[in-house]
Structure formats: C-alpha cells, structure tokens
Amino acid sequence: MFDLSPILDCNGRPLKLDRPRVMGIVNVTPDSFSDGGAHDSVEAAVAHALRLAEEGADLLDVGGESTRPGAGEVSVEEELRRTIPVIERLARETPLPISIDTSKPEVMRAAVAAGAGLINDVYALRREGALDAAAGLGVPVVLMHMQGEPRSMQREPVYDDVVAEVHRFLAERVFAAEMAGIAKKRIVVDPGFGFGKTLAHNLSLLAQLERFAELGVPLLAGLSRKRSIGELTGREDARERVHGSVAAHLIAAQRGAMLLRVHDVAATVDALKVWHAVAAQAVPRRA
Numbered sequence: 001m002f003d004l005s006p007i008l009d010c011n012g013r014p015l016k017l018d019r020p021r022v023m024g025i026v027n028v029t030p031d032s033f034s035d036g037g038a039h040d041s042v043e044a045a046v047a048h049a050l051r052l053a054e055e056g057a058d059l060l061d062v063g064g065e066s067t068r069p070g071a072g073e074v075s076v077e078e079e080l081r082r083t084i085p086v087i088e089r090l091a092r093e094t095p096l097p098i099s100i101d102t103s104k105p106e107v108m109r110a111a112v113a114a115g116a117g118l119i120n121d122v123y124a125l126r127r128e129g130a131l132d133a134a135a136g137l138g139v140p141v142v143l144m145h146m147q148g149e150p151r152s153m154q155r156e157p158v159y160d161d162v163v164a165e166v167h168r169f170l171a172e173r174v175f176a177a178e179m180a181g182i183a184k185k186r187i188v189v190d191p192g193f194g195f196g197k198t199l200a201h202n203l204s205l206l207a208q209l210e211r212f213a214e215l216g217v218p219l220l221a222g223l224s225r226k227r228s229i230g231e232l233t234g235r236e237d238a239r240e241r242v243h244g245s246v247a248a249h250l251i252a253a254q255r256g257a258m259l260l261r262v263h264d265v266a267a268t269v270d271a272l273k274v275w276h277a278v279a280a281q282a283v284p285r286r287a
C-alpha cells in the first residue's frame with residue numbers, strides 16, 4: 001500500500017506527517033507566559049531543547065519574542081541575539097527539524113541560514129517583506145490566525161462566526177502565500193488558539209477543527225498551557241495545565257491536527273502513542 005503522507009522538507013530534514021507530530025516549544029524569552037525566563041540563555045535553551053528531543057519531540061520551535069496577551073514588541077537585533085545562537089547549536093547537536101517562531105523577515109533569513117527548516121509565523125506572513133522572505137527561503141511555513149495584536153488581542157475579541165472567519169482568513173493567507181510563490185505542499189495552517197479569542201471561541205474552533213481540512217493543507221494546533229485550559233480546569237499556574245493540555249491536543253489530533261505545539265512533550269508523546277495504537281486498529285466492516 002502506498003504511503004501518501006505529506007513530507008515537509010525542513011532544510012534537508014524531513015518531517016513526515018503520517019501521524020500527529022509533536023513540536024516542542026523552546027522559548028528563549030524572559031517573559032513567555034508559561035516558561036518565561038526558564039530558558040533565556042543559550043545554554044539553558046539548548047539544554048531544554050535537547051531534553052525535549054529526548055522526550056520524543058519530532059521538531060523544535062525556537063522563539064525569541066513572547067506573543068502572550070499584552071506582550072510588547074522585541075527589536076530585530078534582540079530577537080536575533082536570542083534565537084540564532086540557539087538554532088546554530090541545535091542544528092549541530094540534534095537531527096530534528098528546527099522551526100523559527102518569528103514574524104520578522106530578517107529573523108527568518110538568519111534563522112534558516114543558521115539551520116532552521118520551517119518558519120512559524122503567528123502573523124501569517126503579513127509583516128512587510130515576510131511573504132517574499134519566506135518564498136525566497138524555500139522552507140515550509142505555518143500561517144496562523146490572530147485577531148488584532150498580542151498587545152490588545154484579548155481585550156474584547158468579537159466574531160459573528162469565529163470558525164467561518166478564521167477559515168476565511170486562513171484560506172486568504174494560503175492564497176497569498178501561493179501567489180508569492182510558496183508551494184501549497186510547503187504550507188501549514190493554524191487557527192491560533194488564544195490569539196484574539198475567548199474561551200467560547202477557542203472551544204468552537206476545537207469542536208469544529210475538521211472544517212479546516214477543507215483548506216487542503218496540514219493543520220497545527222497550539223493549546224499548550226494556555227489560558228483557556230486554565231479556565232476549564234481551574235489551574236491558575238500555567239505549569240499545572242499539563243493534563244488539560246494533553247486532553248485538548250488529543251482532541252485536536254482526533255479532529256485532524258497533524259502538528260501539536262506543546263511545552264509538555266513527554267506527556268503528549270505518551271498520550272499520542274495510545275491514541276495512535278487505537279487509530280491504527282482496523283475496524284472490521286459491519287456486514
């Protein structure tokens with residue numbers, strides 16, 4: 001039987017999407033909402049990333065700018081200073097694909113030159129020059145939906161129909177990326193949980209995640225330790241939201257997400273092993 005699963009070529013490091021894959025989060029920031037400051041030196045970030053690789057991550061997402069609600073901007077120079085040395089080390093010390101979580105074209109270019117093989121952009125390449133930069137770099141891109149800006153996006157997010165509006169936005173960004181010369185096989189989309197959404201909006205998106213399969217590209221879901229998980233479980237401390245995050249990501253996998261962006265890799269990998277074993281069971285056809 002032929003395996004027609006998509007394979008993302010991440011700068012020579014293949015990522016086969018034959019099953020949900022785990023993207024381990026490496027925030028090299030002093031202020032990320034759940035792990036800010038924990039790994040904001042090169043040594044600490046590299047050690048953390050290698051630990052996530054040990055735990056079974058399929059790729060590593062390096063970010064130098066927090067996009068939590070209320071976050072301010074980080075300069076290009078500062079974002080480069082934080083991320084590039086980490087990517088250079090990881091490119092040497094792990095065979096895993098490395099993604100750069102950035103919206104700045106200069107950071108995209110430097111990161112890919114340093115060994116990153118995927119661009120993860122919460123602004124869906126809407127920043128000046130981002131589309132051309134990503135098209136020129138030839139690596140896969142993640143296009144994520146966000147309503148507003150991190151600074152203000154959670155003040156009062158409103159939609160007529162959140163699923164339809166996020167779907168339409170992502171369809172438009174896929175089209176824009178293709179028009180810029182990014183092949184559809186290099187495009188991943190993401191509804192952007194928590195980016196200008198209330199709990200109700202996030203639940204609607206998760207419940208109707210299968211709708212996004214219509215876009216014809218792989219889907220990434222990132223719910224790890226987010227505020228919605230805290231609201232549902234009553235866990236104020238983001239570090240205590242592992243169980244709720246794993247549940248949400250299993251639901252996302254069940255509804256078609258092929259990439260899961262997580263802090264808690266070991267727990268998610270174990271949960272996916274159970275999920276995959278069952279999913280692989282051939283269900284006898286009823287006579």
Ligand SMILES: Nc1nc2ncc(COP(=O)(O)OP(=O)(O)O)nc2c(=O)[nH]1
Nearest residue numbers: 027032033066067068142144190193222
């Ligand atoms: N594609 C994608 N990228 C993302 N990058 C950052 C965050 C925010 O989460 P985190 O990195 O944990 O926090 P912070 O932005 O404070 O560093 N969420 C997503 C997401 O849901 N999807």
